Amino acid sequence: MTDRLSMTFAALADPTRRAILARLLTGETTVSDLAKPFDMSGPAISKHLKVLEHAGLITRGREAQWRPCRIEPRALKNVDDWLERYRQFWEERLDRLEDFLNELQAESATGRRPTKASRHPKEKSHGRKK
Amino acid sequence: MTDRLSMTFAALADPTRRAILARLLTGETTVSDLAKPFDMSGPAISKHLKVLEHAGLITRGREAQWRPCRIEPRALKNVDDWLERYRQFWEERLDRLEDFLNELQAESATGRRPTKASRHPKEKSHGRKK
Numbered sequence: 001m002t003d004r005l006s007m008t009f010a011a012l013a014d015p016t017r018r019a020i021l022a023r024l025l026t027g028e029t030t031v032s033d034l035a036k037p038f039d040m041s042g043p044a045i046s047k048h049l050k051v052l053e054h055a056g057l058i059t060r061g062r063e064a065q066w067r068p069c070r071i072e073p074r075a076l077k078n079v080d081d082w083l084e085r086y087r088q089f090w091e092e093r094l095d096r097l098e099d100f101l102n103e104l105q106a107e108s109a110t111g112r113r114p115t116k117a118s119r120h121p122k123e124k125s126h127g128r129k130k
Numbered sequence: 131m132t133d134r135l136s137m138t139f140a141a142l143a144d145p146t147r148r149a150i151l152a153r154l155l156t157g158e159t160t161v162s163d164l165a166k167p168f169d170m171s172g173p174a175i176s177k178h179l180k181v182l183e184h185a186g187l188i189t190r191g192r193e194a195q196w197r198p199c200r201i202e203p204r205a206l207k208n209v210d211d212w213l214e215r216y217r218q219f220w221e222e223r224l225d226r227l228e229d230f231l232n233e234l235q236a237e238s239a240t241g242r243r244p245t246k247a248s249r250h251p252k253e254k255s256h257g258r259k260k
Contacts (some may be wrong), residue, residue: 004183005145005148007143009142009143010139011137011144012139013135013139013143014136015135018135018212065222071216071219073223074212074220076217076220077220079213082148083206083213086155086188086203087206088156089203090206090207093203
């Protein structure tokens, strides 16, 4: 059995499905309206919608004739939550790089060379956001 | 040809590969050390590492005997950038829900029933973060 987060990532690993999601940001719509910009058959679009629905990324209305698709942000929120620890990681890296560049700039202004310590700046524990 | 973002999402659509990334947050390591907690063969782990490397999520040292793996945050940063417009979407939804609940609470305190307008609160244009 595949876990939910893996299903979400697998569903997002396709440019057409990401374009469908982007289209749904502007509001709920029908399958035939969704299909128009893609030059794809209704069944091909329906297949993509099933993958998105199965992954919890969209929901569909229950009306028999008109089953509007709408975006369901919870699955994307789960991706965002998963990213959080990595966000801290790359923000620390950016902070270190920034410190290093500032130090280099200060040193070039005073004509000094960087010390060994400043060439390997230590990790910081704070992030950029929040 | 598969686009880079699709490759990143496809690489993340596997719990073992996400566990490898989480392990690499604590520092660079060798393939054999990585394999230990997973009860997997070296070749099986190597296959996962190739997918992660191909997707730009990790880089590997060039030493013949010891090729340490390290996390490369740029691909994850791209996922974060892609998520940004959806983040605004779900934050607006949360804001509307919050307004609605606050209104319900105020109304139950005064004994009034919610008006039709307050049952369908309008969109807000601001996000929660930034």
